Amino acid sequence: MKTLDKFAQCEEGSADAAADGTGDDQGGGSSDFDMNTLRDRIIKRQKIMRELYLVEYIVQVLYYPFASKSFNLMKITQEDLITRLCKDAYVLLKSSVGGYEINEMYASQWINFFFN
Numbered sequence: 001m002k003t004l005d006k007f008a009q010c011e012e013g014s015a016d017a018a019a020d021g022t023g024d025d026q027g028g029g030s031s032d033f034d035m036n037t038l039r040d041r042i043i044k045r046q047k048i049m050r051e052l053y054l055v056e057y058i059v060q061v062l063y064y065p066f067a068s069k070s071f072n073l074m075k076i077t078q079e080d081l082i083t084r085l086c087k088d089a090y091v092l093l094k095s096s097v098g099g100y101e102i103n104e105m106y107a108s109q110w111i112n113f114f115f116n
Helices: 002-020 032-051 054-067 081-097 101-115
Strands: none
Touching: 032 054, 032 081, 032 101, 054 081, 054 101, 081 101
């Protein structure tokens, strides 16, 4: 319980510091606790993205336009809207999977889709 109270105080303190401009980024770096807290938040978000099946939806966005023959991979150009869609889907997939080993292993089950 004490740990949760410390965490809540840290959250309040960092929010106050961010609001009034006195955060660690202006004072010469952040502490290990701040970096661990940030990493924990990222992992929690990545876990939520996996549990909401967001990874599957991103894979479908990347796979089905080409599997259904709606687009030919060899004929698309940088100006096509599908190119922008694929770039954005890739960035989202990379953000939701990268650096979190469980999500990386989870997403690897669809890697064969992209080599066929």
